[in-house]
Amino acid sequence: MISKKDIRALTKEQLRDFFVEQGDKAFRGNQVYEWLWQKGAHNFEDMTNLSKATRSLLEAHFVINHIRVDQMQRSSDGTIKNAVRLHDGLIVESVLIPTASRTTACVSSQVGCSLDCKFCATARLKRMRNLNADEIYDQVVAIDNESRLYHGHPLSNIVFMGMGEPLMNYNNVIKSIEKITSDEGLGMSPKRITVSTSGVPKIIKKMADDEVRFNLAVSLHSAIDEVRTKIMPFNETFPLRDLREALEYWYEKTNRRITYEYVGRN
Numbered sequence: 503m504i505s506k507k508d509i510r511a512l513t514k515e516q517l518r519d520f521f522v523e524q525g526d527k528a529f530r531g532n533q534v535y536e537w538l539w540q541k542g543a544h545n546f547e548d549m550t551n552l553s554k555a556t557r558s559l560l561e562a563h564f565v566i567n568h569i570r571v572d573q574m575q576r577s578s579d580g581t582i583k584n585a586v587r588l589h590d591g592l593i594v595e596s597v598l599i600p601t602a603s604r605t606t607a608c609v610s611s612q613v614g615c616s617l618d619c620k621f622c623a624t625a626r627l628k629r630m631r632n633l634n635a636d637e638i639y640d641q642v643v644a645i646d647n648e649s650r651l652y653h654g655h656p657l658s659n660i661v662f663m664g665m666g667e668p669l670m671n672y673n674n675v676i677k678s679i680e681k682i683t684s685d686e687g688l689g690m691s692p693k694r695i696t697v698s699t700s701g702v703p704k705i706i707k708k709m710a711d712d713e714v715r716f717n718l719a720v721s722l723h724s725a726i727d728e729v730r731t732k733i734m735p736f737n738e739t740f741p742l743r744d745l746r747e748a749l750e751y752w753y754e755k756t757n758r759r760i761t762y763e764y765v766g767r768n
Protein backbone atom coordinates (compact mmCIF):
# COMPACT_ATOMS: atom_id res chain seq x y z
CA MET A 503 0.00 0.00 0.00
CA ILE A 504 1.33 3.49 -0.89
CA SER A 505 1.56 5.77 2.12
CA LYS A 506 -0.17 8.96 1.11
CA LYS A 507 1.59 12.26 1.37
CA ASP A 508 -0.05 15.66 1.83
CA ILE A 509 0.02 16.98 -1.73
CA ARG A 510 0.31 20.56 -0.53
CA ALA A 511 3.78 19.86 0.87
CA LEU A 512 4.96 19.62 -2.77
CA THR A 513 6.32 22.59 -4.68
CA LYS A 514 5.05 23.31 -8.16
CA GLU A 515 8.25 21.79 -9.57
CA GLN A 516 7.76 18.60 -7.57
CA LEU A 517 4.19 18.31 -8.83
CA ARG A 518 5.37 18.76 -12.42
CA ASP A 519 8.01 16.05 -11.83
CA PHE A 520 5.38 13.72 -10.40
CA PHE A 521 3.31 13.89 -13.57
CA VAL A 522 6.34 13.39 -15.81
CA GLU A 523 7.31 10.31 -13.76
CA GLN A 524 3.77 9.02 -14.30
CA GLY A 525 4.15 9.44 -18.08
CA ASP A 526 1.94 12.53 -18.23
CA LYS A 527 2.66 16.14 -19.21
CA ALA A 528 4.47 18.45 -16.78
CA PHE A 529 1.84 21.18 -17.17
CA ARG A 530 -0.64 18.92 -15.40
CA GLY A 531 1.34 19.86 -12.26
CA ASN A 532 0.56 23.54 -12.91
CA GLN A 533 -3.14 22.77 -13.17
CA VAL A 534 -3.15 20.88 -9.88
CA TYR A 535 -1.10 23.61 -8.19
CA GLU A 536 -3.65 26.20 -9.29
CA TRP A 537 -6.49 24.09 -7.90
CA LEU A 538 -4.71 23.72 -4.59
CA TRP A 539 -3.62 27.30 -4.04
CA GLN A 540 -5.69 29.70 -6.12
CA LYS A 541 -8.95 27.82 -6.15
CA GLY A 542 -8.58 26.29 -2.66
CA ALA A 543 -9.77 22.80 -3.66
CA HIS A 544 -10.53 20.59 -0.64
CA ASN A 545 -10.61 17.32 -2.60
CA PHE A 546 -9.46 15.91 -5.92
CA GLU A 547 -13.03 15.46 -7.21
CA ASP A 548 -13.36 19.27 -7.35
CA MET A 549 -10.56 19.47 -9.96
CA THR A 550 -13.01 19.34 -12.82
CA ASN A 551 -10.63 20.13 -15.69
CA LEU A 552 -8.65 16.94 -14.94
CA SER A 553 -9.69 13.59 -16.36
CA LYS A 554 -11.22 11.01 -14.05
CA ALA A 555 -8.06 8.89 -14.46
CA THR A 556 -5.85 11.80 -13.31
CA ARG A 557 -8.07 12.48 -10.32
CA SER A 558 -7.92 8.78 -9.37
CA LEU A 559 -4.12 8.83 -9.73
CA LEU A 560 -3.91 11.77 -7.32
CA GLU A 561 -6.34 10.09 -4.95
CA ALA A 562 -4.15 6.97 -4.92
CA HIS A 563 -0.96 8.88 -4.03
CA PHE A 564 -1.96 11.91 -2.00
CA VAL A 565 -4.28 13.44 0.55
CA ILE A 566 -5.24 17.08 1.02
CA ASN A 567 -4.92 17.83 4.72
CA HIS A 568 -7.22 20.80 4.66
CA ILE A 569 -8.39 22.52 7.84
CA ARG A 570 -12.10 22.52 8.68
CA VAL A 571 -13.94 25.32 10.45
CA ASP A 572 -15.70 23.28 13.13
CA GLN A 573 -17.51 26.10 14.80
CA MET A 574 -18.01 29.72 13.80
CA GLN A 575 -19.27 32.33 16.25
CA ARG A 576 -20.42 35.69 14.97
CA SER A 577 -20.85 38.65 17.36
CA SER A 578 -23.15 41.59 16.84
CA ASP A 579 -20.14 43.87 16.13
CA GLY A 580 -19.19 41.65 13.15
CA THR A 581 -16.32 39.81 14.83
CA ILE A 582 -16.10 36.17 13.79
CA LYS A 583 -14.32 33.52 15.83
CA ASN A 584 -13.46 30.20 14.18
CA ALA A 585 -12.63 26.98 15.99
CA VAL A 586 -10.48 25.29 13.36
CA ARG A 587 -10.02 21.52 13.29
CA LEU A 588 -6.73 20.23 11.89
CA HIS A 589 -6.33 16.90 10.08
CA ASP A 590 -5.18 15.18 13.30
CA GLY A 591 -8.18 16.43 15.27
CA LEU A 592 -6.38 19.21 17.17
CA ILE A 593 -8.12 22.59 17.37
CA VAL A 594 -6.80 26.15 16.99
CA GLU A 595 -8.59 29.48 16.83
CA SER A 596 -8.61 32.27 14.30
CA VAL A 597 -10.57 35.52 14.39
CA LEU A 598 -11.88 38.09 11.94
CA ILE A 599 -11.81 41.58 13.43
CA PRO A 600 -13.69 44.28 11.51
CA THR A 601 -13.20 48.02 12.02
CA ALA A 602 -14.38 50.98 9.95
CA SER A 603 -11.21 51.01 7.85
CA ARG A 604 -9.96 47.42 7.78
CA THR A 605 -10.82 43.76 8.21
CA THR A 606 -8.10 41.85 10.00
CA ALA A 607 -7.49 38.13 10.33
CA CYS A 608 -5.82 37.05 13.56
CA VAL A 609 -4.29 33.62 12.95
CA SER A 610 -2.63 30.91 15.04
CA SER A 611 0.84 29.54 14.39
CA GLN A 612 1.08 26.72 16.96
CA VAL A 613 -1.28 24.37 18.79
CA GLY A 614 -0.84 25.62 22.35
CA CYS A 615 2.34 27.47 23.32
CA SER A 616 5.57 26.66 25.12
CA LEU A 617 5.78 30.11 26.70
CA ASP A 618 3.92 30.93 29.85
CA CYS A 619 2.59 34.47 29.65
CA LYS A 620 0.41 35.00 32.70
CA PHE A 621 -2.31 36.93 30.89
CA CYS A 622 -2.81 34.32 28.17
CA ALA A 623 -5.30 31.44 27.98
CA THR A 624 -3.21 29.58 25.38
CA ALA A 625 -0.34 29.28 27.87
CA ARG A 626 -2.45 26.80 29.85
CA LEU A 627 -2.61 24.44 26.86
CA LYS A 628 1.16 23.90 26.52
CA ARG A 629 2.63 23.45 23.07
CA MET A 630 1.40 20.36 21.22
CA ARG A 631 2.85 21.04 17.80
CA ASN A 632 3.69 23.66 15.24
CA LEU A 633 1.20 24.39 12.47
CA ASN A 634 2.54 23.75 9.00
CA ALA A 635 2.48 26.55 6.44
CA ASP A 636 -0.67 25.23 4.77
CA GLU A 637 -2.60 25.17 8.03
CA ILE A 638 -1.71 28.81 8.62
CA TYR A 639 -2.55 29.73 5.03
CA ASP A 640 -5.91 27.91 5.25
CA GLN A 641 -6.95 29.99 8.27
CA VAL A 642 -6.37 33.14 6.23
CA VAL A 643 -8.35 31.80 3.26
CA ALA A 644 -11.24 30.78 5.53
CA ILE A 645 -11.39 34.28 7.05
CA ASP A 646 -11.06 35.91 3.64
CA ASN A 647 -14.10 33.91 2.49
CA GLU A 648 -16.03 34.91 5.61
CA SER A 649 -15.07 38.54 5.11
CA ARG A 650 -16.41 38.46 1.55
CA LEU A 651 -19.58 36.66 2.62
CA TYR A 652 -20.49 38.64 5.76
CA HIS A 653 -18.78 41.99 5.18
CA GLY A 654 -18.90 42.22 1.39
CA HIS A 655 -15.16 42.76 0.85
CA PRO A 656 -11.91 40.80 1.09
CA LEU A 657 -9.66 40.69 4.06
CA SER A 658 -7.33 43.71 4.30
CA ASN A 659 -4.82 42.79 7.04
CA ILE A 660 -3.36 39.81 8.87
CA VAL A 661 -1.85 39.59 12.35
CA PHE A 662 -0.01 36.56 13.68
CA MET A 663 -1.39 36.97 17.16
CA GLY A 664 -3.52 33.88 17.71
CA MET A 665 -2.38 30.73 19.47
CA GLY A 666 1.38 30.22 19.68
CA GLU A 667 4.59 32.23 19.42
CA PRO A 668 5.16 32.73 15.67
CA LEU A 669 8.92 33.08 15.99
CA MET A 670 9.09 29.61 17.59
CA ASN A 671 7.68 28.31 14.30
CA TYR A 672 9.62 30.69 12.10
CA ASN A 673 10.15 28.58 8.97
CA ASN A 674 6.49 27.66 8.57
CA VAL A 675 5.33 31.20 9.32
CA ILE A 676 7.67 32.50 6.62
CA LYS A 677 6.47 29.86 4.14
CA SER A 678 2.84 30.75 4.83
CA ILE A 679 3.56 34.46 4.30
CA GLU A 680 5.32 33.66 1.03
CA LYS A 681 2.17 31.87 -0.10
CA ILE A 682 -0.17 34.61 1.16
CA THR A 683 1.81 37.29 -0.68
CA SER A 684 2.55 35.36 -3.89
CA ASP A 685 0.47 35.81 -7.03
CA GLU A 686 -0.17 32.09 -6.95
CA GLY A 687 -1.66 32.47 -3.48
CA LEU A 688 -3.64 35.48 -2.26
CA GLY A 689 -1.38 38.19 -3.69
CA MET A 690 -1.56 40.32 -0.52
CA SER A 691 1.02 42.99 0.21
CA PRO A 692 3.46 42.09 3.03
CA LYS A 693 2.88 45.61 4.38
CA ARG A 694 -0.56 44.40 5.45
CA ILE A 695 0.87 41.58 7.52
CA THR A 696 2.10 41.93 11.11
CA VAL A 697 3.93 39.26 13.06
CA SER A 698 3.45 39.76 16.78
CA THR A 699 6.04 38.23 19.07
CA SER A 700 6.82 38.06 22.76
CA GLY A 701 10.39 38.78 21.62
CA VAL A 702 12.89 36.08 20.61
CA PRO A 703 16.09 38.11 20.03
CA LYS A 704 17.92 35.58 17.84
CA ILE A 705 14.99 35.19 15.46
CA ILE A 706 14.32 38.93 15.32
CA LYS A 707 17.90 39.34 14.07
CA LYS A 708 17.43 36.50 11.60
CA MET A 709 14.28 38.17 10.25
CA ALA A 710 16.27 41.36 9.70
CA ASP A 711 18.99 39.38 7.89
CA ASP A 712 16.32 37.62 5.80
CA GLU A 713 15.05 41.06 4.76
CA VAL A 714 11.44 40.23 5.48
CA ARG A 715 8.97 42.86 4.35
CA PHE A 716 6.15 42.41 6.85
CA ASN A 717 5.66 44.42 10.05
CA LEU A 718 6.83 43.51 13.51
CA ALA A 719 4.96 43.96 16.79
CA VAL A 720 6.42 43.12 20.18
CA SER A 721 4.45 42.30 23.34
CA LEU A 722 6.40 44.39 25.80
CA HIS A 723 3.99 44.76 28.73
CA SER A 724 6.71 46.25 30.93
CA ALA A 725 10.04 48.00 30.40
CA ILE A 726 11.34 46.73 33.76
CA ASP A 727 12.90 43.26 33.78
CA GLU A 728 11.53 42.14 37.16
CA VAL A 729 8.00 43.19 36.27
CA ARG A 730 8.17 41.74 32.76
CA THR A 731 9.52 38.42 34.05
CA LYS A 732 6.52 38.14 36.37
CA ILE A 733 4.15 38.68 33.44
CA MET A 734 6.24 36.79 30.87
CA PRO A 735 8.60 34.31 32.58
CA PHE A 736 10.33 33.83 29.24
CA ASN A 737 11.91 37.26 29.89
CA GLU A 738 14.31 35.59 32.32
CA THR A 739 15.97 33.74 29.42
CA PHE A 740 15.83 36.69 27.02
CA PRO A 741 16.03 39.84 29.16
CA LEU A 742 15.12 43.30 27.91
CA ARG A 743 18.77 44.15 27.17
CA ASP A 744 18.94 41.33 24.56
CA LEU A 745 15.55 42.24 23.18
CA ARG A 746 16.50 45.90 22.80
CA GLU A 747 19.73 44.97 21.03
CA ALA A 748 17.82 42.73 18.60
CA LEU A 749 15.22 45.42 17.93
CA GLU A 750 17.91 48.04 17.28
CA TYR A 751 19.49 45.60 14.82
CA TRP A 752 16.10 45.10 13.15
CA TYR A 753 15.55 48.85 12.84
CA GLU A 754 19.06 49.51 11.49
CA LYS A 755 18.75 46.81 8.86
CA THR A 756 15.12 47.23 7.80
CA ASN A 757 14.31 50.83 8.69
CA ARG A 758 10.85 49.52 9.54
CA ARG A 759 9.03 50.71 12.63
CA ILE A 760 8.09 48.37 15.45
CA THR A 761 4.76 48.38 17.27
CA TYR A 762 4.81 47.70 21.00
CA GLU A 763 1.92 46.02 22.77
CA TYR A 764 1.65 47.13 26.33
CA VAL A 765 -0.90 46.27 28.97
CA GLY A 766 1.30 45.90 32.05
CA ARG A 767 1.93 48.33 34.90
CA ASN A 768 5.32 49.46 36.09
Ligand code: SF4
Pocket residue numbers: 615616617618619622623624625664665666667700
Ligand atom coordinates in the same frame (compact mmCIF):
# COMPACT_ATOMS: atom_id res chain seq x y z
S1 SF4 B 1 3.66 33.79 23.45
FE1 SF4 B 1 1.60 34.40 22.87
S2 SF4 B 1 0.41 32.49 22.79
FE2 SF4 B 1 2.31 32.04 23.89
S3 SF4 B 1 1.77 32.25 26.05
FE3 SF4 B 1 2.61 34.22 25.38
S4 SF4 B 1 0.84 35.44 24.69
FE4 SF4 B 1 0.18 33.28 24.85
